[in-house]
Amino acid sequence: MTPNYPPSDQVSAAGTAATKAFLILLSLLVSIVLTITLKRKRAAASNLPPLPPSPPSWPVIGNLPEIIFHTKPMFRWVHDVMKDMNTDICLIRLPAGGPTIVPVLDPAIAREMLRKHDASFADRPASFGSHVISDGYLTTVMSPTCDDQWRKMRKVLTSEIVSPARHKWLHTKRVEESDNLVFYVHSRCISGKSVDLRIATQHYCGNVMRKMLFGRRYVENHFVPTSDGGPGPMEVKHVEALFTGLKYLYFSGVSDYLPWLRGWDVDGKEKIVREADKTIKALQNPIIDERIRQWRSGERKEIDDLIDVLVTLKDDVDRKPLLTPQEIKSQAAELMMAVIDNPSNAVEWTMAELINQPDLMAKAVEEIDRVVGKESRLVHESDFGSLHYVKACVREAFRLHPVYPFNVPHVSTCDTVVAGYxxxxxxxxxxxxxxxGRNPEVWTDPLKFDPDRHLDGTGDHNSVVLAEHDLRFISFSTGRRGCVAAVLGTCMTTMLLARLLQCFTWAPLEDGKGVIDLAEAKDELFLATPLVAFPKPRLAPHLYPKTN
Incomplete structure (x- = not known):
């Protein structure tokens, strides 16, 4: 059931210290009652298999204090605890009424969950962030249950948005943004400027999805494109809001552990989510509203992008519009969020690792030159099947440097036995x-960036794909809740890296003493410092796009 959230003005009025203290005390009383009830039920079913091993926890409130007040972010605390316990699965206890959390580090256990018991782990948590951003679960990825709305929207995605025919249809728009990426970097190159590869990679991903969705790179109607093809201020704001929304989508605050506190913004995270969502929708929704008006008035007659597709879909029975305007807006926001993070993070990390290991970069560049050449053209999507080492570099980044610590959570719909627990x-x-991705039982020397581990050593590298179906690491998940846009994600990631390597040589800033600092951020897995490097052209001048 979808929770009803208090209006924002009521939330603000109620957000006093006294109210918050009262809520916490009330939650503890509720927890005590529920803990006693659950213990009695557990005792009555003593013949059940054991629960996964657990770290020491507090009476009634479980491990909530460690999660909230530990000096490390939650994911680092969880992994430290599991390392100390020498276990690949454990159970983190929360106050009664909140969920138990079951982290998994072993591929065999992960496969058992998402293959053998896929139906039992098909639900998602009903978090505050997912509720707000999906406008009450009108979309696919964030929907808590596989209900009729989820089935409807997933069918739209698979048959109309990410189908092979649609992927081919959108090829020209992806090429335009691949060329614009080269134009942008080359413009800075000839001006003697460095390139912030976080900006370049994130905005390439944003540009590709905006072009496919809205038919345009910039969100403002009358914005004059920047001279170097880079993002304008509203595009920067758009991307920042998308990443903020992703960061706080799940397990971002106390209310995601204690659902009865949702709407009261005890720790201030809910305000951050609301502001990010407000920014995303303020920039996207006017474009969608105008497009709906154009189709309804008859002014627009040709389908040019994915918003046109969504607006013109008809119900099979009464031939009325299949999707409401709100469904279109919500799904457009989810699509933007779904493609922007994974490719950009993987390529930024790959470039950092390759700059620090010139011999590996030379192997990737040599492969591109051998497959594509240096005199006639830039990399095309049709080349990807032969760029084995380039894809191995990306696979290694997905393994060693994932964009987020955990996959989107799965919720068990019934008591389920997994790995004997x-x-x-x-x-x-x-x-x-x-x-x-760093499990030493699976990977030799797991902290080493080594693309060759993904090649079979026989000269037949057709098996190099970015998806990892055996879940030895996660690039695009599997099962009924797996990523439906893995082909698009693979395409964007490979093109982004291949164009950066083919068109430019890269050197670190002088103040870095020739070495990129590969430290991770404290509270997430991005590079702690965005990767900034100096590019130089390596191809004939006529190959670089002249306009954006």
Whole structure:
């Protein structure tokens, strides 16, 4: 059932210290009652398999104090605890009434969950962030249950948005943004300027999705494109809001652990989510409103982009519009969020690793030159099947440097036995991107960036794909809740890296003493400092796009 959130003005009025203290005390009383009830039920079913091993916890409130007040972010605390316990699965206790959290670091256990028991782990948590950004779960990825709305929107995605035919239809728009990426970097190059590769990679991803969705790179109607093809102020604002929304989508605050506190913004995270969502919708929704008006008035007659597709879809029975305006807006926001983070993070990390290891970069560049050449053209999507080492570099970045510590959570719909342990109904299963990719039982020298580990050594590298179906790491998840746009994500990531390597040589800033600092950010897995480097052209001048 979708929770009803208090209006924002009521939230603000209620957000006093006294109210928050009262809510916390009330939650503790509720927890005590529920804990006693659950213990009695557990005792009555003593013949059940054991629960996964747990770290020491507090009476009634479980591990909530460690999660909230630990000096490290939650994911680092969880992985430290599991390392100390020497376990690849554990159970983190929360106050009764909140979920139990089950992190998983072992690929075999992950496969058992998402293959053998896929139906039992098909739900998502009903978090504050997902509720706000999806406008009450009108979309696909964030929908808590596989209900009729989810099935409707997933069918739209698979048949109309990310189908092979649609992917081919949108090829020209992706090429335009690949060329604009080269134009942007080359413009800075010839001006003697460095390139912030975080900006370049994130805005390439934003540009590709905006072009496919809205038919335009810039969100403002009358914006004059920048001379170098770079983002304007509203595009910067758009991308920042998208990443903020992604950061606080799940397990961002106390209310995601204690659902009865949702709407009261005890720790201020809900305001951040609301502001990010407000920015995303303020920039996107006017474009969608205008497009709907154009179709309804008959002014627009040709389908040119994905918003046109969504607006013109008809119900099979009465031939009325299949999607409401709100569904179109919500799904457009989710599509933007779904493609912007994974490719950009993987390529920024890959470039940092390759700059620090010139011999590896030379192998990738040599492959591109051999497949594409240096005199006639730039990399095309049709080249990807032969760029084995380039894709191996990306696979290694997905393995070692995932964009987020955990995959989107799965919720157990019933008591389920996995790896001999009972996973209670309602548990939040967190497949650890961070732990799977660095599991020493699976990967030799797991902290080393080594693309060759993804090649088979026989000269036949057709198996180099960015998806990892055995869940030894997570690039695009699997199962009924798996990523439906893996082909698009693979295409964007490979093109982004290949164009950067083919068109330019790269050197670190002088103040870096020739070495890129590969430290991770404290509270997330991005590079702690955005990657900034100096590019130089390496191709004939006529190959660089002259306009953006």
């Amino acid at each position: 009972l996973i209670p109904k309602g548990s939040h299963a967190l497949l650890s991107r961070y732990g799977l």
